[in-house]
Every structure is written in structure tokens, then in C-alpha cells.
Amino acid sequence: MTGLRPGTVADRVDGEVPPQVAEPDSPQAFADTLKHASAERLATVIRGGGTKLAWGRQPASVDLVIATTRLTRVIAHRHGDLTATVQAGMTLRDLNVALSAERQWLPVDSAFDEATIGGIVATNDSGPSRHRNGTPRDLVIGITLALTDGRLVKAGGTVVKNVAGYDLGKLVSGSHGTLAGIVDVTFKLVPVPQSSATLVASYTDRGVFVRDVAALDASQIEPAAFDIRADGGERPYQLKLRIATSPAARDAQIAAARTLVSGETIVLSDMDERATWAAQLDTMSHGDATVRFSWLPSRLAQVLTLLEEVRRVENAGVTFTGRVLGAGVLRLTGDATALAAAVGKLRGSPDVGNVVVLRGSHELKQRVDVWGPGRASDRVARAVKNAFDPAGILNAGRGPI
Amino acid sequence: MWAALAQCTIAVVTDRLVQRLRSVCGDAAVLREPVQLLTYECDALPHLREKPAVVVLPASASEVQQVVQLCSAEGVPFVARGHGTGLSGGALPVPGGVVISLARLNRVLDIDIPNKRVTVEPGVTNLEITRQVAPFGYYYAPDPSSQQVCSIGGNVAENSGGAHCLKYGFTVHHVLEAEAVMPDGEIVRIGGSLPDAPGPDLLGVLIGSEGTLAIVTKVVVRILRKPETVQTLLAAYNSTSDAGAAVSEIIAAGIVPAAVEMMDALAIRAAEAAVHPNFPPADTVLIVELDGPAAEVRELFATVEAICRRTGSTVVEIAQNDEQRMRIWRGRKAAFAAMGRVSPNYYVQDGVVPRTKLPEVLGRIRALSERSGLGIGNVFHAGDGNLHPLICYDERIPGQSALAEEVAGEILQYCVDAGGSITGEHGVGADKKDYMPRMFSADDLDVMQQLRDAVDPQRLCNPGKVLPTPRLCGEVPGPYREHPVEKAGLAERF
Numbered sequence: 001m002t003g004l005r006p007g008t009v010a011d012r013v014d015g016e017v018p019p020q021v022a023e024p025d026s027p028q029a030f031a032d033t034l035k036h037a038s039a040e041r042l043a044t045v046i047r048g049g050g051t052k053l054a055w056g057r058q059p060a061s062v063d064l065v066i067a068t069t070r071l072t073r074v075i076a077h078r079h080g081d082l083t084a085t086v087q088a089g090m091t092l093r094d095l096n097v098a099l100s101a102e103r104q105w106l107p108v109d110s111a112f113d114e115a116t117i118g119g120i121v122a123t124n125d126s127g128p129s130r131h132r133n134g135t136p137r138d139l140v141i142g143i144t145l146a147l148t149d150g151r152l153v154k155a156g157g158t159v160v161k162n163v164a165g166y167d168l169g170k171l172v173s174g175s176h177g178t179l180a181g182i183v184d185v186t187f188k189l190v191p192v193p194q195s196s197a198t199l200v201a202s203y204t205d206r207g208v209f210v211r212d213v214a215a216l217d218a219s220q221i222e223p224a225a226f227d228i229r230a231d232g233g234e235r236p237y238q239l240k241l242r243i244a245t246s247p248a249a250r251d252a253q254i255a256a257a258r259t260l261v262s263g264e265t266i267v268l269s270d271m272d273e274r275a276t277w278a279a280q281l282d283t284m285s286h287g288d289a290t291v292r293f294s295w296l297p298s299r300l301a302q303v304l305t306l307l308e309e310v311r312r313v314e315n316a317g318v319t320f321t322g323r324v325l326g327a328g329v330l331r332l333t334g335d336a337t338a339l340a341a342a343v344g345k346l347r348g349s350p351d352v353g354n355v356v357v358l359r360g361s362h363e364l365k366q367r368v369d370v371w372g373p374g375r376a377s378d379r380v381a382r383a384v385k386n387a388f389d390p391a392g393i394l395n396a397g398r399g400p401i
Numbered sequence: 402m403w404a405a406l407a408q409c410t411i412a413v414v415t416d417r418l419v420q421r422l423r424s425v426c427g428d429a430a431v432l433r434e435p436v437q438l439l440t441y442e443c444d445a446l447p448h449l450r451e452k453p454a455v456v457v458l459p460a461s462a463s464e465v466q467q468v469v470q471l472c473s474a475e476g477v478p479f480v481a482r483g484h485g486t487g488l489s490g491g492a493l494p495v496p497g498g499v500v501i502s503l504a505r506l507n508r509v510l511d512i513d514i515p516n517k518r519v520t521v522e523p524g525v526t527n528l529e530i531t532r533q534v535a536p537f538g539y540y541y542a543p544d545p546s547s548q549q550v551c552s553i554g555g556n557v558a559e560n561s562g563g564a565h566c567l568k569y570g571f572t573v574h575h576v577l578e579a580e581a582v583m584p585d586g587e588i589v590r591i592g593g594s595l596p597d598a599p600g601p602d603l604l605g606v607l608i609g610s611e612g613t614l615a616i617v618t619k620v621v622v623r624i625l626r627k628p629e630t631v632q633t634l635l636a637a638y639n640s641t642s643d644a645g646a647a648v649s650e651i652i653a654a655g656i657v658p659a660a661v662e663m664m665d666a667l668a669i670r671a672a673e674a675a676v677h678p679n680f681p682p683a684d685t686v687l688i689v690e691l692d693g694p695a696a697e698v699r700e701l702f703a704t705v706e707a708i709c710r711r712t713g714s715t716v717v718e719i720a721q722n723d724e725q726r727m728r729i730w731r732g733r734k735a736a737f738a739a740m741g742r743v744s745p746n747y748y749v750q751d752g753v754v755p756r757t758k759l760p761e762v763l764g765r766i767r768a769l770s771e772r773s774g775l776g777i778g779n780v781f782h783a784g785d786g787n788l789h790p791l792i793c794y795d796e797r798i799p800g801q802s803a804l805a806e807e808v809a810g811e812i813l814q815y816c817v818d819a820g821g822s823i824t825g826e827h828g829v830g831a832d833k834k835d836y837m838p839r840m841f842s843a844d845d846l847d848v849m850q851q852l853r854d855a856v857d858p859q860r861l862c863n864p865g866k867v868l869p870t871p872r873l874c875g876e877v878p879g880p881y882r883e884h885p886v887e888k889a890g891l892a893e894r895f
Contacts, residue, residue, distance in 0.1 A: 078755060078757070080649060080652070080653070080755075080756065080757035081755040081756050081757050081786070082652065082756075083755070103655060124597075124602070134570075134574060137602050137605055138570065138573075138574055145848075147848065151844045151848070152844070153842070153844050153845045153847075153848045154841065154842070154845050155841075155845065155849070157820075157821070157822050157840065158755065158820055159753045159754070159755055159785070159786055159820070159821050159822050159825075160567075160785050160786075161562060161566065161571070161753050161782070161785040161786065161787045161822070161825040161826065162753055162821075162822035162824070162825060163559065163560050163571075163609050163822075163824050163825065163826060163827075163828055163829070164822050164823050164824050164829055164833075164837065164840055164841075165829070165837065165840070165841060165845070165846075165849055165867065165868075166606055166609075166610060166849045166852055166853070166867075167573075167605055167606055167608075167609055168606075168848070168849075168852070170573070170602040170604075170605025170606055171601050171602060171603070171605065171606045171852070172601065172602075173601070173602045173605065174599065174600055174601055174602050175600065175601035175602075176600075178601070179601060190657065191655030191656075191657070192655070193655075194655065214515070218515075218626070219626075220626055220627075220628065220629040220694060221694065222628075222693050222694055222697075245694075245697045246697060246700045246701065248696055248700055249694060249696040249697035249699075249700055249701075251696075252694065252695075252696035252697075253694055253696065253697070256694075292597060293597075294595040294596045294597050295595065296516045296594070296595065297515065297516050297517075298513075298515040298516050325596065326516075326595060326596055327596040327597050353593070353595040354593065354595055354596070354597050354598050354599060356597075356599050371599050371600075372599070375590070375598070375600075376587075376588075376589040376590060377589045377590060377591050377600075377603055378600070379587070379589070380583065380589060380591070380603055380856060381600050381601055381603060383855040383856060384601065384603070384852060384855050384856070386855065387851045387852060387854065387855035388848075388851075388852075400599040400600040400601075401600055401601065
């Protein structure tokens with residue numbers, strides 16, 4: 001085994017200091033480390049940038065962290081084919097800097113500067129850009145995995161259209177490191193838009209806000225991102241519509257959008273535009289807990305009412321940002337009792353689903369299961385988990401399966 | 402292959418099983434007469450045929466579940482079938498097994514315009530979804546050429562694409578949730594009508610698994626708002642490489658067209674003979690379609706037109722209305738079937754190359770055509786490098802069928818050599834499973850088999866498809882090791 005060192009406080013996984021940290025310097029070393037860990041039945045956590053390491057249940061113990069810090073290369077950027085293959089340990093930010101040389105990018109957002117490709121795929125984490133481009137699983141066209149039996153295997157390929165074999169790249173998307181180590185990923189890319197602007201409309205009246213969101217959503221305007229925000233401030237409701245295309249088409253669509261909204265509007269570009277979208281992602285950090293959930297777009301009014309109730313009854317601070325398509329994140333502030341009650345209220349509502357506590361104190365995690373109630377398909381997921389990780393070492397007890 | 406040995410997992414369909422199937426689905430929905438079974442011997446890949454023992458046509462998810470439970474209890478293999486339009490033998494029966502036709506599960510269950518979702522049973526045709534939502538200004542994006550007849554269940558199995566997947570993606574990007582009968586007869590919902598269900602993306606694996614992991618009984622798809630404007634042009638070229646250069650320039654300009662299609666001289670001739678689209682005389686035609694907000698399309702379309710002229714297009718025709726646009730597409734979509742007008746028999750191949758390798762691979766295909774003496778027409782999705790060479794042959798000439806198959810296989814090798822895939826949208830099925838080792842290592846394939854065994858430990862769900870050389874019964878999953886029968890020299894793997 002190469003690159004093994006004692007763990008330090010900086011290597012903590014949700015508070016647990018691992019006795020050992022491996023930093024494999026090659027894909028095969030990654031696989032060898034996993035094989036060793038499986039043979040020794042070491043509770044193992046795979047780490048990229050460590051930005052989402054506290055997501056998941058509180059660990060009973062962590063024996064080994066495998067960090068992808070030495071697998072950080074762009075293996076290929078085939079710009080004529082709009083594809084790139086990149087090692088798991090590279091950060092999204094560095095990748096997009098590299099791709100920008102050819103005016104292309106991987107259209108994924110992360111709240112965290114240090115977030116790596118491996119971690120983003122493993123969590124299927126996404127942001128406002130999913131409105132047009134989907135989540136990471138929609139962009140993965142090929143993958144190399146390190147298995148717990150020491151093998152390196154590939155699925156998919158380097159072409160955007162390919163239906164040969166099972167799509168293991170999708171399988172590990174959202175698996176939270178419970179099935180295999182992600183070694184490298186091949187993505188389809190998109191061109192960097194020629195120009196961009198964002199219409200922000202602010203509202204005091206919830207009904208008018210909901211009506212405008214629905215009207216824009218049903219229109220033929222094709223935004224690159226379409227978000228909402230509710231933070232309990234003076235003008236508590238905001239919609240943000242990003243148009244990214246040629247300059248003339250941008251202006252025409254912004255003008256068309258303006259005719260459909262009645263709130264107080266402002267059009268942002270450049271630095272201001274970047275700041276307003278960064279604020280949408282910022283909900284992922286700070287506060288006492290981060291909760292992800294989803295809803296049907298037609299239930300937006302009920303969702304906003306529900307969040308009001310959480311704010312009022314549970315006395316929790318609630319900042320809500322989300323995608324109009326029905327996926328969002330709450331930043332909550334309050335003590336563990338209040339937050340556990342808030343999570344319970346959300347889970348009890350027929351208007352929201354997939355309520356997951358991404359981040360929270362140990363006390364909160366003891367009061368609620370971070371992943372929420374099980375589903376019928378968990379049986380299938382567990383059978384697959386057992387095939388990939390028969391010793392049950394990967395993110396043991398922490399992940400969704 | 403292991404044919405004889407693999408039989409050991411297969412139980413026979415007994416009269417008792419048939420009786421039980423009849424009590425589940427009704428007498429009329431259980432077919433046993435040879436003449437009734439004939440339709441089910443193959444899908445749209447007619448050179449692969451097998452006789453099933455029995456065909457059942459359940460009318461509900463619950464009936465599908467009971468049929469699967471019976472098969473599972475008896476150890477009888479079963480194959481799900483949609484409308485039989487598949488091109489890789491994915492619905493090829495297991496000899497002596499059960500075929501489960503989903504044709505009677507053909508109800509549209511829910512149309513939810515505010516949430517842009519439609520819930521359908523698997524036997525609903527692809528185009529029916531668009532027909533249902535068109536009055537509201539919406540459509541279902543994946544559009545395989547067979548969309549008038551192919552079923553959504555089949556689309557899910559094959560992860561079907563179509564001409565517009567360059568911009569809009571494949572079935573996997575448009576299905577939110579599936580209700581599926583697992584190989585042991587349990588019904589589960591996979592994915593979710595709401596986004597971000599926690600855990601591994603099982604839905605992403607199910608879609609495109611070619612009916613080997615489960616039988617889908619309900620599908621929730623998302624629908625899209627019809628774009629404000631659609632503009633289509635057809636550009637004639639004297640050479641495929643000039644047309645290829647135009648495609649590269651369009652992509653380099655940062656434009657993602659809704660569709661970029663190419664047809665060569667033989668394909669143009671066939672389409673003219675069949676549906677008279679009135680294409681200009683040319684070595685190659687390029688079809689480019691842009692859609693979206695009017696201002697955007699207007700601007701980008703002018704750029705595309707300029708690129709076509711700059712790259713040497715002899716004629717650029719712009720569709721002035723829907724009728725002219727439909728005429729262009731009629732010529733393109735009819736090209737496969739039209740090959741019958743210029744050749745007694747033809748073989749449709751499906752392979753993918755990186756877009757930038759198109760000219761090189763087309764050159765190799767042309768040389769192969771000359772060398773083999775078989776005409777090869779090319780109709781393809783140029784935007785994403787998905788080739789559909791149409792290999793012309795005459796089965797009455799001894800040896801030509803075999804030669805055509807050999808030529809088709811050679812083309813797949815070119816695709817793999819160029820860093821592409823052996824299938825972009827038709828699937829591996831029974832037809833291409835032996836080509837899988839050209840793309841994937843033994844370990845790659847082994848882990849796929851492990852995944853399959855985790856979901857279908859009895860190996861009853863569409864066995865013999867997708868993965869090559871089924872393992873012997875009792876062989877444990879893991880890295881390749883020599884089987885005792887192999888060791889004894891009694892069988893070999895290929």
C-alpha cells in the first residue's frame with residue numbers, strides 16, 4: 001500500500017479522526033487500497049475535497065480515509081467532440097478553468113470551491129444550472145471505478161451517445177461512496193454561452209409571486225437557470241431567471257420575461273449576476289443545518305406556507321433557495337429540538353418529499369434519520385450494494401444504503 | 402458457446418404452468434398455437450428467431466407480477482416485449498420460455514400539464530404521448546424513427562434516442578420514475594416523480610438495461626414546452642468530408658442544434674424512390690434543425706447558413722413552412738425502410754464514433770464497400786457521431802448474407818478503433834453481445850454480470866442478451882477463472 005499516513009484533526013469525518021489516511025497516487029493503488037480495506041474489514045470513507053464529508057449519518061467509527069488528492073489530472077479534453085475525461089480528485093473549479101481555454105464548460109454548480117469531480121458525482125450534487133443541463137448523472141458518459149475486490153473497471157465510453165452495457169456511471173451517481181471508488185469520469189460538455197443576464201423579481205405577496213413563477217415556467221422562454229428564494233426578509237420572495245445565449249436573443253428574452261412578471265424587477269449582469277447566483281448556492285453552508293427536499297411545481301404555494309409554519313411554530317430560522325422544477329435547499333438555524341421538529345414537519349407534509357438532512361449537529365442526527373424513511377426500491381439497492389461491497393466497508397452505516 | 406451447458410438453468414414450460422397463466426390472464430391472453438406464436442419469434446431484427454413455448458398478454462401490472470411470480474417459482478425464463486420494433490433482438494424469445502407482451506398495458510394514466518409530467522403504461526406508443534399533450538403546447542422529446550409504433554416500455558429498455566437527442570438527450574433524461582416488476586415478482590417504484598430521491602441512481606441503470614433487470618409496468622415521463630420556433634435547412638454537398646467540416650464548424654461556433662443529420666448518395670437515392678422528398682442531387686445532404694426562442698433561432702440560423710455556404714454547399718434549401726420541414730424529415734426518416742427500393746436485402750448497423758472522427762471512419766467504410774462489393778448507404782446523426790450504415794446485399798446470391806454480416810461487424814470494429822461504441826441507440830440485445838469484449842475488458846463485463854446477478858439471481862429475466870457468454874450454472878461471480886469444463890477441454894469461451 002502506498003501513500004498511507006496517520007490521520008490528523010484535519011482529516012476528521014463528521015468529528016471522527018481516522019487512524020489512517022491513504023492518498024493513492026495511481027488508479028491501481030486506489031483499487032489496491034480498497035482491496036486491502038475490504039480484506040481487513042476497515043470502515044472506509046472515500047474523500048475528495050472534503051467539502052461534504054459531514055453529509056450522512058454520524059459514523060460509529062472510521063478506520064480509513066482514502067483521499068483522491070493525488071488523482072487530479074485532466075486526462076483528455078476532446079474539444080471538437082465536446083467531451084472531457086478527468087480524474088476524480090480534480091476540483092470542479094480547476095476543471096472549468098482548464099475547459100474555458102476552448103470556451104467550454106461542465107455545466108455543474110457547487111457551493112464549495114474545493115469540491116472535486118468525484119465528490120460531485122458521488123453525491124449527484126447540483127445547483128441552478130440543472131434547469132437546462134440536468135444533474136451530474138445526466139452529463140456522465142463514462143466512468144472508471146475502483147472496486148473493493150481490487151479491480152479497476154470501466155463503463156460507458158467517451159462518446160455522447162452509447163447504449164452498450166449497464167450504465168455504472170449513473171449507478172454511482174448519488175451513491176455517496178457506498179459502492180465503489182470513482183477514479184475518473186468522462187462528461188459531455190457544453191459551450192460557454194456568448195452572453196448572459198439575470199432578471200430578478202422581488203415580491204411581498206406570495207400569491208402574485210407564485211402566479212408569476214408559473215407563468216414564466218409555462219412560457220416559451222428558455223432560461224439557463226430559473227430559481228426562487230424565500231428568506232423572510234422585507235421582500236420575502238424572489239425569482240431569478242438567467243438567460244444565457246447570444247446578446248440579441250438574450251435581450252429579447254429578458255424583455256419577454258419582463259412582460260410576464262409584476263414584482264419589482266432588476267436585470268443583473270457580470271459581477272452582480274454572479275453574486276446573485278452565488279447567493280443561491282450559499283444556502284448550502286452556514287446556519288445550524290442544511291436540508292434538501294423536493295416538491296411538485298404546482299405545490300409551490302403550499303410549500304411556502306409550510307416553510308412559514310416551520311418558521312413560526314418551530315421558531316427556526318429558514319432560508320429557502322431552490323429550482324423552479326421542484327428541488328431546493330433550506331438553511332435552518334435553531335437548536336436541535338426545534339430543527340428535529342422542523343424536519344418532522346416537512347416529512348409529515350404531503351406537499352414535499354425526499355427530505356434529507358445534509359448537514360447538522362450530532363444531536364440533530366441522533367433525533368432524526370438524515371436520509372428519511374426507506375423506500376421499496378431500497379431492497380434492490382441493498383442487493384447491488386452487497387454485490388459491490390460484500391464486506392460492507394464503504395461509508396459503512398453513513399450512506400443512503 | 403455454452404448453449405448446451407447454459408440449458409441447465411432453464412426449466413420447461415409445463416401444462417400446469419400454462420394452466421396457471423390462463424387463470425391469471427384469461428384463456429384468450431395465453432397463446433400456444435404455433436401460428437399465433439409466429440409473430441413473437443423475432444422483433445424487427447428478423448434474422449434472429451426463436452420459438453417461445455408460450456406468449457402471455459397480461460392486461461395489468463398485477464397480472465404481469467403474477468406471471469413473473471409463476472415463472473420465478475418454476476424457474477422458467479421470460480422475455481418482455483413491447484411492440485417488437487427493436488433492432489438488436491432484445492425481445493428475442495428464449496427457446497421454450499415465456500414471452501410477456503406488454504401490448505395490452507396501453508393506457509395513458511395521467512396528464513399533468515402544470516407539472517409537465519405524463520404517466521403511461523409501457524404499451525403506449527412514443528408518439529401517443531406527444532399527441533396527448535400537443536393541444537396544450539407540449540411534446541415528449543425523444544423521437545426514435547419508429548416513434549409512431551414503438552412503445553415507451555421498449556424505449557425505456559433500450560434508452561432510445563432519436564434525431565433530436567443532440568440537444569435534448571435520450572430516454573434516460575426524460576423518464577422520472579418507473580414502476581417495475583422485479584425478476585422475483587416484487588413490484589417497486591424506481592426513481593421518483595419528485596427529484597433527488599436519495600441513493601444510487603437505479604433508474605439510470607434500469608433505463609437501457611434492455612429488459613434484463615426488470616419489467617416496467619408504469620412510466621412517468623417529463624414533457625417539454627413546444628419551442629417557439631423551429632427552423633430547418635438542407636444543404637447539398639459534393640463530399641461527405643465537406644459536410645463533416647460544416648458540422649465541426651457549427652459545433653465550434655458554440656451552437657447546439659436540435660438535430661444534425663447526414664445522408665449519402667445511396668441513402669438519398671433510396672429515399673427519393675420511396676417518399677419523393679425532392680432532395681437536390683448531391684453526394685451528401687446535411688440537415689440542420691435549430692429550435693428555441695425566435696430571436697435566438699433567427700440569429701444562430703443565419704450563422705449556420707453562412708457556415709454551410711462557406712464549407713462548399715452547392716445548394717442550401719431553407720424550409721419555409723411546416724410542410725416543407727416535414728418533407729425534409731420524411732426523406733430522412735424513411736431512409737431505412739426505403740433501402741428496400743434499391744436493394745433486395747439490407748442490414749442496418751448502429752455504431753458511434755467521436756464526431757471529429759467521422760470523415761476518417763466514413764472513408765474506411767467507403768473502402769470497405771469497394772473491397773467487399775456491397776453497397777453501403779450512410780444515414781446518420783452527424784451531431785453526435787451516431788452512424789447507421791445500411792449494408793445492401795442479395796440473400797439469393799450464395800454467401801452474400803454472411804458477407805453482409807461480416808461487413809457489418811467490420812464497421813463496428815472501425816467504431817471501436819476510433820474510440821466509439823458498438824451501439825448508439827439500437828442496443829446490444831442478442832445481436833451484438835459477442836462484440837461487447839471489443840469495448841469492454843473481461844473485468845468490466847464481469848462486474849456488469851455481478852450487477853445483473855444481484856438483481857436477477859435466478860437469471861430468468863431476458864437471459865442471453867447484452868452480456869456475452871453466460872456463465873455456467875453454479876459458477877460464482879468474480880474475476881475470470883477457468884471453468885472445470887473448459888479445463889477438461891470440453892468447451893471453450895468465445
